[in-house]
Amino acid sequence: MIRKCFGLFLAFALVFSVFSTLPVDAANRPLAKLPGNSNPLMDHKLGADPYSLVYNGRVYVYMSSDTYVYNSDGSIKENDFSSLDRIQVSSSADMVNWTDHGTIPVAGVNNKNGGKGIAKWAGNSWAPAVATKKINGKDKFFLYFANGGSGIGVLTADSPIGPWTDPLGKALLTQSTPGMAGVTWLFDPAVLLNDDGTGYLYSGGGIPNESNPASIANPKTARVIKLGADMISVNGSATTIDAPYMFEDSGIHKYNGKYYYSYCINFAGTHPAQYPAGEIGYMVSDNPMGPFTYKGHFLKNPYNFFGVGGNNHHAVFNFKNEWYVVYHAQTVSKAQIGTGKGYRSPHINKLVHNADGSIAEVQANMAGVAQLSNINPYTRVEAETIGWQAGIATEPTQASGGPISNLNVTNINNGDWVAVGRADFGSNGAKTFKANVATTGGGNIEVRLDSDTGPLVGTLKVTSTGGMQNWKEMQTTINNVTGIHNVYLVFTGSGNANLFNLDYWQFAS
Numbered sequence: 001m002i003r004k005c006f007g008l009f010l011a012f013a014l015v016f017s018v019f020s021t022l023p024v025d026a027a028n029r030p031l032a033k034l035p036g037n038s039n040p041l042m043d044h045k046l047g048a049d050p051y052s053l054v055y056n057g058r059v060y061v062y063m064s065s066d067t068y069v070y071n072s073d074g075s076i077k078e079n080d081f082s083s084l085d086r087i088q089v090s091s092s093a094d095m096v097n098w099t100d101h102g103t104i105p106v107a108g109v110n111n112k113n114g115g116k117g118i119a120k121w122a123g124n125s126w127a128p129a130v131a132t133k134k135i136n137g138k139d140k141f142f143l144y145f146a147n148g149g150s151g152i153g154v155l156t157a158d159s160p161i162g163p164w165t166d167p168l169g170k171a172l173l174t175q176s177t178p179g180m181a182g183v184t185w186l187f188d189p190a191v192l193l194n195d196d197g198t199g200y201l202y203s204g205g206g207i208p209n210e211s212n213p214a215s216i217a218n219p220k221t222a223r224v225i226k227l228g229a230d231m232i233s234v235n236g237s238a239t240t241i242d243a244p245y246m247f248e249d250s251g252i253h254k255y256n257g258k259y260y261y262s263y264c265i266n267f268a269g270t271h272p273a274q275y276p277a278g279e280i281g282y283m284v285s286d287n288p289m290g291p292f293t294y295k296g297h298f299l300k301n302p303y304n305f306f307g308v309g310g311n312n313h314h315a316v317f318n319f320k321n322e323w324y325v326v327y328h329a330q331t332v333s334k335a336q337i338g339t340g341k342g343y344r345s346p347h348i349n350k351l352v353h354n355a356d357g358s359i360a361e362v363q364a365n366m367a368g369v370a371q372l373s374n375i376n377p378y379t380r381v382e383a384e385t386i387g388w389q390a391g392i393a394t395e396p397t398q399a400s401g402g403p404i405s406n407l408n409v410t411n412i413n414n415g416d417w418v419a420v421g422r423a424d425f426g427s428n429g430a431k432t433f434k435a436n437v438a439t440t441g442g443g444n445i446e447v448r449l450d451s452d453t454g455p456l457v458g459t460l461k462v463t464s465t466g467g468m469q470n471w472k473e474m475q476t477t478i479n480n481v482t483g484i485h486n487v488y489l490v491f492t493g494s495g496n497a498n499l500f501n502l503d504y505w506q507f508a509s
């Protein structure tokens with residue numbers, strides 16, 4: 001089918017080659033996040049072990065930096081986690097359009113991250129957890145991460161997207177922290193900021209003795225420890241959470257005055273039915289330090305929903321008075337390479353607490369969460385704010401005046417596109433469209449409505465700015481768009497090279 005379409009495209013290309021812009025290649029289609037769907041959150045890159053932070057009307061998702069690792073013959077290796085030395089961040093106000101904030105170069109031992117690693121003592125940065133707390137009248141942000149299975153570190157910042165610094169110069173939690181002995185894998189942090197301003201850090205995993213059924217059933221490798229008021233120290237000794245069939249992936253949330261500790265159930269041995277292997281189980285307590293009582297499970301292994309399994313990882317959060325779970329599944333890698341090979345992508349679905357306080361089974365799917373609010377196209381919209389896309393990539397930009405860790409869209413080839421869901425143009429309508437671009441070549445941005453082949457309401461001709469990081473705003477007129485539309489920026493041009501880079505765009509009425 002694809003080959004047939006491509007043949008047809010070639011025929012068109014030959015017929016219409018006299019025109020300066022080529023027809024859109026039918027192969028320019030999304031990989032895994034299809035228009036109308038909200039999952040995965042993104043498909044222009046991967047992202048594992050997601051954790052959420054809600055701040056100022058946006059949800060930020062922090063992820064382990066899954067990146068394809070290749071064999072010497074160019075084929076993609078099974079994920080060996082060797083690339084997990086950064087933390088990826090994306091945020092959204094509406095759960096469809098996600099702004100890519102790039103990667104935080106966390107691990108810094110042995111010149112990792114090209115010498116830019118922030119935590120000079122850490123070799124890895126797995127499975128982040130993030131909290132914010134007002135300290136001395138200022139909002140501070142705390143990013144906890146696992147140095148592989150050997151400990152938990154913390155970075156701090158004044159904004160949810162950095163810049164981040166390492167306040168300790170060493171791990172916050174190690175096996176020698178009081179109460180931590182016996183934790184097989186000291187990783188996978190989760191953090192709770194209680195209503196009284198006290199922080200609690202949850203972590204741990206692994207089975208001390210896999211040949212012993214009692215060790216599988218009660219590994220006693222989960223811990224909770226009270227944090228100091230500064231959130232970067234600990235207060236007292238860690239307490240064991242006796243989570244049955246504990247594997248990894250601590251989660252914590254507070255609902256209706258109760259503390260919900262959740263975790264991934266292990267795969268070893270045989271289990272009683274109430275502890276299904278590879279699913280997310282949960283326990284409840286009246287106290288953040290426990291003791292917790294096992295109540296059930298609420299998120300099946302991704303295999304049940306997406307036909308591709310592997311590990312499970314989750315975080316529960318509240319955003320605009322609704323509960324959600326962010327989790328990962330190997331949906332992008334499955335679409336790209338046929339099998340997941342252990343490479344994961346973030347998803348979000350609704351989570352429901354029943355009247356009795358139990359959690360209903362999550363219905364995970366590709367549809368995800370319907371868009372919560374519209375985008376305002378009359379404010380600067382980062383090009384890396386993406387609802388859906390075909391064929392593009394993002395990279396750190398040298399453009400000035402943007403957000404912290406600003407990115408631009410790149411790898412723009414003929415027929416590639418980016419789209420945002422539900423931009424509200426109002427009743428007066430848009431008259432102009434401008435974009436900040438950089439290129440030594442050029443091409444066009446076709447502004448289309450509601451699909452990549454939808455009505456064309458304007459075309460911005462992008463001409464050379466003298467460099468792929470020499471930035472210039474360019475503008476074109478728009479054929480009066482009103483109302484609410486998904487906006488598609490369809491890129492056209494000739495040649496195989498990146499046509500141009502795109503930093504942001506904005507309409508004016």
Ligand SMILES: [Ca+2]
Binds near residue numbers: 391411
């Ligand atoms: Ca491309």
Ligand SMILES: [Ca+2]
Binds near residue numbers: 382503504
């Ligand atoms: Ca940008």
